[in-house]
Amino acid sequence: MGRLAKIQVRYDEPFWQERGLSGAVFECGDLAFWLFDGSKPTDSLATIVGFIGGKHLDVWHSLSSDEREKRFIEILVNNFGQKSREVRYVHETDWTVQPWTGGAPVTFMPTGLLSSAGSALREPAGRIHFAGTEAAPMWSGYIEGALRAGKIAAADVLGRLV
Numbered sequence: 280m281g282r283l284a285k286i287q288v289r290y291d292e293p294f295w296q297e298r299g300l301s302g303a304v305f306e307c308g309d310l311a312f313w314l315f316d317g318s319k320p321t322d323s324l325a326t327i328v329g330f331i332g333g334k335h336l337d338v339w340h341s342l343s344s345d346e347r348e349k350r351f352i353e354i355l356v357n358n359f360g361q362k363s364r365e366v367r368y369v370h371e372t373d374w375t376v377q378p379w380t381g382g383a384p385v386t387f388m389p390t391g392l393l394s395s396a397g398s399a400l401r402e403p404a405g406r407i408h409f410a411g412t413e414a415a416p417m418w419s420g421y422i423e424g425a426l427r428a429g430k431i432a433a434a435d436v437l438g439r440l441v
């Protein structure tokens with residue numbers, strides 16, 4: 280698995296939308312974040328979600344909890360304005376310290392791995408077919424990939440039966 284932490288900042292309103300902003304940002308400082316609008320129609324609060332990984336996560340880990348929150352809010356202020364300070368609450372999920380997760384939501388596959396060896400993830404071994412997300416030709420590592428791989432494996436097995 281890769282190494283990733285997630286931080287969610289919740290607000291009364293998705294105030295960035297009032298300015299025509301989607302909430303999606305690639306922040307490229309020493310704390311590089313991928314941010315997006317994680318608000319759901321059923322939620323009472325609006326949410327900005329940020330992901331940080333790799334060497335930037337080491338910088339993140341070197342900061343105290345208060346410093347992390349302060350730095351993150353500053354990133355939001357720079358991107359979305361002063362209303363970013365009107366936080367209801369902040370929640371951090373560090374997948375690197377969760378024993379059953381092992382680091383991140385998806386496996387880390389370096390550039391070229393899927394194009395050079397990806398087909399080996401999908402080839403059946405005799406009568407055994409692989410239907411896990413890693414076997415997906417698209418969205419490998421995600422729920423979408425798990426569904427796609429499952430459908431392909433089911434069709435292959437059915438094809439063998441008829």
Ligand SMILES: Cc1cc2nc3c(=O)[nH]c(=O)nc-3n(C[C@H](O)[C@H](O)[C@H](O)COP(=O)(O)OP(=O)(O)OC[C@H]3O[C@@H](n4cnc5c(N)ncnc54)[C@H](O)[C@@H]3O)c2cc1C
Binds near residue numbers: 374383384385413425
């Ligand atoms: C922390 C985290 C956050 C995530 N967030 C997202 C997200 O926001 N969006 C997204 O699209 N994806 C997300 N994912 C990824 C997504 O959860 C996976 O891609 C998906 O669940 C993989 O489905 P799968 O069916 O391939 O495997 P799994 O869901 O892992 O299912 C495999 C099953 O096989 C069982 N098993 C293993 N060995 C055996 C055995 N020997 N005998 C019997 N059973 C066995 C396991 O217990 C498990 O139930 C996240 C993953 C994690 C860990």
